[in-house]
Amino acid sequence: MRERTKAMLTEQATANTADREALESLIGPERAARLREAADSIKERLGAGGTLWHVNSTGAGGGVAEMLHTVIPLYRSLGVPARWAVIGGDDRFFSITKRLYGALYGSIGDGGPLGDAERTDYLANLTTVADAFRELLGPDDIVILHDFQTTGLIDLLGKDVAAMYWRCHVGVDEQTEASTLGWDFLTPLLDHADGLIFSVDWHVPPRLRERPVTILPPFVAPFIPKNRDLAPDVIATALARSGLSTGPAPTEPTTVDLGGRPVHLNHAATVVSVGPPEPGQPIAAQISRWDRLKDMHGVLAAFTTFVPEGYLALVGPDPASIPDDIEQGVWFQRCVTDWQALPPDLRARVALICLPMADLSENAVLVNAIQRAATTVTQKSLVEGFGLTVAEAMLKSRVVVASAVGGIRAQITHGDTGLLVTDPTDLATFGSLVTTALADTPENHTMGVRARRHILDNFLPDREVVTTAQMITT
Structure with a gap:
């Protein structure tokens, strides 16, 4: 049971x-x-005593926290x-905000009201937060609030x-x-915002299109x-710990050096499979939450019905490590x-992999290795905010097969x-595209190179800083 808490301030170390x-x-x-x-x-806009604040509801896990861990030190x-x-x-607060999460993605969620x-109750919780946060703020500060948990x-x-x-x-x-119900809840709370920020312009609801809006996609770090x-x-080593290579998984902890940053690989993944892929067998991987909207079971159905060759790795977090998301x-x-x-022959071509979450750096290395081992990465979301996992795979020159959503x-x-x-929901077409992406062809290699270039040109952290400067100085 979460207790009602005051604002917590996470101070990150100075950038490397x-x-x-x-x-x-x-x-x-x-x-x-x-x-x-x-x-x-930005410094000129803040003046001598101002601070640029970012505020969200979690210090670890998820794309927003991941970006803030990079951009604050930058x-x-x-x-x-x-x-x-x-x-x-x-x-109560997080029950309401989870309901808002579902609503803004177009789903009724738990079916509860948003009245x-x-x-x-939502504002009562945020009043407690604001009372604590006010002591940290100064009159020249600029605050960027992230998502529906902070709107109030x-x-x-x-x-202030x-x-x-x-x-x-x-x-x-x-x-x-x-989603209309979700925006009915949030829109009155946005009246006095100095500006709104969305990842893509088609996610701005019609009722907010006359407000000052900046389009700023997330970035890949x-x-x-x-x-x-x-x-x-x-x-x-990472693949062995994830059940995707032949031979026994390491039983002893392994420390890897990532540019002077040691990461400890101490925990084994939970793997449901007959066995790993055969040497040289092309791998399709989707790395997502075990979530209806990510449609992992749909990927499984499409692959086993319409993809004649290759191996599928469905990879997500260990559900036991996320007890508040049943x-x-x-x-x-x-x-x-x-x-x-x-059937046995199809079962042998699929692995369900739950990655450990005890150490987020360890988890990140495992994800990285699986993306690099995959021939193609999929993201068959039913709806999507931005889908940063797509950009991450594209950065690694992978051909991504994904839904044209969000x-x-x-x-x-x-x-x-x-x-x-x-x-x-068109499993046959999705399967056909995965089959195409699994082929070892010059066209796929060139497409992967173009994918990496596109991410480097458009979705790196400098865009975050440049666009923020334009927004707050206009």
Whole structure:
């Protein structure tokens, strides 16, 4: 049971200079100069005593926290005073915000109401948060709030700071009855925001299109354990721990050095399979939450029905490590049941893998290695906010087969930087595209190279800083 908590402030260490230098080397001198100019603009806007705050509801796990772990140190390395606050709440608060999560993705979620009583309880929790947070804020501060857990802080804290912006990382391509209810709940709380931020323009609901809106997609952090280059021996060790290589899995802890950052591989994955892929057998992998909207069971059905060759790895977190999200266990068990019902020859071509979550750096290395071992990476989401796992795989020059939903459409141009299925429920077309992507052809190699270039050009951390500077100085 969560207790009602005051705001927690997570102070991250100053950026590793090597990462800043590596980023500037990766983006080139012109973009590096624009990055520094943007930082100078932010510092000028903040004045002598201001701080740029980011606020969300978790310090670890999920794309938002992952980005903040990168961008806060980057800001500091550029001389921008930047801090990160993580808000807390009670069970009632998180029950309401989970309902909002489902609604904004177009789903009824648990079917519970989002009315006046829920808004009262939601704001009561955030009033407690605001009382604690107010002691940390100054009149020249600029605050960027992330997602529906924080929206009520706009009115509660707006008069205490220079500006408040709200960023939404979720959405639907077409509004539904459920999403309309979600926006009915949130829209009155946005009236006094200085600006709104969405990942893609088609996720801005019609009622907010007249507000000041900035389009800012998430970014890929190229030097974190999930994305940085891995030595062949590290990949081999990680695959052995994940049940994707022949031979016994290591029984002793292994420490790998990622550019001076040791990561300990201490925990084995939970693997449901007949055995690993055969040497040289092409691998299709989807790495997602065990979540209805990620449609892992749909990938399993499409692969075993319409993909004649290759091996499928469905990879997600260990549901036992996420006790407050029982749905992950339900949907993982759905995949296990479907796998068990397969004929033996098909069952031997599929692995269901639950990665350990005790150490997030360890988890990230395992994900990285699996993406690099895969011939193709899939993301057959039914709906999607942005789908940063797509960009991560594209950065590794993988041909991604994905649904043409949400922010995935901003990342992949079909046939150029990846392959898209228009209807996520069309299993035959999805299977055909996976079959194409598994083939060892010059066309697929070239597509993977273009995919990496597209991510490097459009979805790195410098875009976050440059766009933020433009937003707060306009």
